Amino acid sequence: MFFFWIILAFAAGIVLASLLALSPLLWGVGAILFALIAILSRKYSFLAFPPARRHWLLSAWVLLAALAAGGLRYALAQPTFTPQDLAWYNDRGEFQITAVVTKTSDHRSDATYLTLSARELYDPVSQQFHRISGTFLARTGVNAAWQLGDELQFIAKPLTPSENDGFSYRAYLARQDIYTIVYSPTAVKRVASGKAPWLAQGMEWLRQKARTAILSSFPQPESGLLEGILLGEDNDLPAAVKNAYQDTGTSHIIAISGFNMAVLAALFFAVFSRFCSRNWTTLITVSLLLLYTAFVGGSPSVARAAIMATAAFTGRLVGRKGGGYNPLALAAGVILLIEPRLLWDASFQLSFAATLGLLLFAGPLQQGLEKFLQRFTSEETSARLSDPLSEYFLFSIAAQITTLPIIALQFKQLSLTSLLANPLVLPVQSLILEGGAIATILGMLWAPLGKLAGAVIWPLLAYSDRVVLLLERIPNGVATLSGSAATWAGIGGIVVVTLATLRLKFKQFFEKLRFLWIAAGLVLVTVLVWSIALRQPDGELHVQIIRAGEETAVLLRSPRGFSLLLDPSGDVNSLAANLSQELSPWNFHLDGVLLTRRSAVSSAEALNERLPIRQAYLLPAVYQSNDDTSPVSLPEEISVTQLHENASLRLDEEITIQAVAADENGSALLITTGNTQILIPNGVDPALLPQVVPTVLLLQPADLENLPADMWQARGASLIVWESTRVPPEPDWVHFTGQAILDLATEGTRVKMH
Incomplete structure (x- = not known):
């Protein structure tokens, strides 16, 4: 397996070059020098290092040459832009761009994404046309209907793709040789069509025919699943089903993966080996895999799957x-x-x-x-x-x-749940892939034939969907x-x-050292078990005041473990760090955030980059827009629920959170569990608050601007908590004394500090 170690050294060189800003010349000289020493070491034994090797290709000099070659390849891959590249004009203003659609449009629920190749750019400042090149991504309207090969002209601002701590969109697109993105181009018009190569247009026509045949032969969501398996397109698969495949570790099924390619290779080999010699069968099989790669769009991920499958098949x-x-x-x-x-x-x-x-x-x-x-x-x-x-x-x-x-x-x-889901759904995937392909081809020829063949395959598709949807319901099936x-x-x-x-x-x-390894394994298992056990729900409602720099946020943890953060604010890094102390490192996420004011939206977005948020609950003051405010937008991975004005949010069927008053400052919340009531005024005018005697009153500095401390005490709350890092106005109010988290636990009518 000498090639394995050489390629590993090559990959190590790529990593090293990403860390060291060395010129391609230095990497190239190093690669040539080490390769020459490796060749000479075969003749001159004193150069051999290490001296005893069963295969000279595994000498240190060969591995060093491979490492330097990896560094050279990475250094050469770094882009440099000139005025003839579209990326040169990134972040420099608005231009008129002429470009050709080079891939099938990616239609999603909120937008259509186009991959285009730039041809010409008009600069309105210099009033000059420039012949340019470069692949870029354009985000257009949902109903955009541009086709492969269309030449479009539009006005847009070329932008450098974004990057953040959690995910670098810039690096992701760069791996596809895309360095520019444009949003919402205007004055879009088609100036020509048929600009794509004839083979690509022919494959696109076949792909659309196949998609139409699948959608007409199978009901949803089974048609969306087969479309993902055969064509690598999952946009027609309902979001709930797609999430189920992701959560159960079976999402590789709904993509053109090495598994799909291996199944096809085995099928092609079994068919053609009956008529051809082994060598011819191998050649035909590999050729058909390459043809299938072109048919499904030839994306980089599909090409990689084909190469891996070919290696697996031939080896x-x-x-x-x-x-x-x-x-x-x-x-x-x-x-x-x-x-x-x-x-x-x-x-x-x-x-x-x-x-x-x-x-x-x-x-x-x-x-x-x-x-x-x-x-x-x-x-x-x-x-x-x-x-x-x-x-x-x-x-x-x-x-x-x-x-x-x-x-x-x-x-x-x-x-x-992946260890259970994969053995249950993988056995039928070969039949789905082979039978689905036959049904699709028949449907392309004559729709009734496709429906007839689809009736045979549909139960297998439905079985896959039902299994993953059932396993997704297992509590804590996904550990974040x-x-x-x-x-x-x-x-x-x-x-x-x-x-x-x-x-x-x-x-x-x-x-x-068998005993030592067994002991080390037992220690590791013990640490893992305790790290999980110590953060299990304890049957009590926890109301925790979390430091976020100079500000605070309130975290609710229900008796069954549901975590809900109220209006994140302040220093997001500090908030995320302190929240992490309360969450299991093996199930690291917030189940939800409740947003009562617009100012908390940006903090929620920033927090989601550091700590995944699954659900956002929005009160009317947040999601309602007018002439002075724009609609609220949250990241796609956060599921959003809009609460009505008098609606209440229930946790574990025994905890109710209700907005009891609202003004321009936000919304006051009343949390009820059993006989315990927790009132959070949130700076709302006290005259608007309900006349209740809360068990716990959570106050912040904004509340004292509307009502003095003694008047708040007159409300008769059993416990007043000062929700601020500042000194409380009354010494008997519960407040921070150096710790990062205040933890109140309630069980029945009892309220206690942890």
Whole structure:
């Protein structure tokens, strides 16, 4: 597996070059120098390092040459822009741009995204036309109907894609050679059509025919699922079903992944091997995979899946027919040679890790299963049973062992139901892919034939959807990780994979220190169990005042563990850090935020970048707009619920949160659980508040501008909490004394401080 280590060194060079700002010349000189020394070391033994090697390609000089070559490739991939590039004009004003649509329009619920290739730019300041080039992304209206090959002319501001702490949109697009994005272009008109290559237009026509056949042959959501499996388009899949596949770790099914490509390769090989020699069959199979890649759009992710599947197929990587480390490394090397920045791409990492998992663990897992079955059956029977069990269950586990660290690091979450979901839905995917393709082709020829064939495949599609929707309902099925927990989970997984890769080297070492390794494993499991157990719900409602720099925010944690943050404000980094102390590092998210005033919206957006928010509840003062205010917009990943003026929000069916008064300052809230009432005036005029005697009164400095402290005390609250980092006006009010969090717990009529 010498190629494996060489490509690993090449990848390490890419990483090193991203950290060191060295010129391509230095990397190139280093690569040539190390390569020359490696060649000379074959003749002059004193140059060999290390001296004893079974294969000279694994000498340190070869690996150093590969490392320098990786650095050179990364340095050469860094873009430089001139006035002939569209990116040169980023953030410099508004221009008239002429460009050609180069990919199928991406229609979404709120917008249509176009991928275009720039042709010409008119600068209104200098009144000059410039011939330019560069691929860019345009966000247009929902009903935009531009087609592949249309030449468009419009007015727009070229912008540099954004980036933030959680996700760099700029780096994501750069991996696709896109360095410019435009929003809401105006005066859009078509000046020509048919500008795309004839092959691309022909494939687009076939793809649209296939989509029409699928939608007419299958009901929703099954048609959306088959469209994702066959065409790699999931825009027609309902959001609830799409989220279910994501939460159960089966989203690879609704994309053109290496799994889809491997199934197609096996199908093509089985069909053509009956008529052709092995070499011709392999050539035809690879050619058809490339043709299918072009048919579904040829996106970078699909091309990577095709390359990985081709490597897996030609190297016979799956199961006990392994020994394909070199083909896998060669495929990864080709991909990184074409685009070195893909090393940071999640889909590339997952494709590589899944295939590596099959190499490392598929064989040992199947062999272990066979040995276990031989205790109860004959050797022949155990071998016959182990094949399907391994293919549909153990191989899925093998791939997930190596992909889980990547998922933890990239997405900060782990699907705990994936180990159950994948074995349940993967066995039918081959039949869906093959039968769905036949039904689609028949539907393209004659719609009634497609419907007839679709009736046979529909139950399998419906089964997949029902399984993931059912498993999604399992409580805590998705663990959202904090940054540190994700890092440690990722590091732990990478260590396991590394040790597995070098298991033969370390076999004797492990046997000598077996007790030590067992003890270390038990300590690790104990830490994990306690980190989860200490943050389990305790059956009480917790009202926590969280420091956010010089300001504060209120966090409610229900008896069953639902977390709701009221009006985030202040220093977002401080707020996120203090909230993290109250949340499990293995289920790191806020279930919801309640926004009572518009000023909290921007804080919620910033907080979501550091701490995922699943749901936002908006009161009318937030979502209602007029001539002076624009509509509120939150990130797409946050589900938004608009509450009516007199509506109440219920937590765990036993806690009610109601807006009892509102003015220009915000909305006053009354939280009721059993006989306990907690009133939060939120700066609202006291004359508008209900005449209730609350158990707990949460006051902030704005409340004292409307009513003095003694008048608030006259309301008869059993406990007054000063919701501020400032000194309280009355010494007996509960307040901060240096801590970051004030924790009040209620159970029945009792209120206590934690």
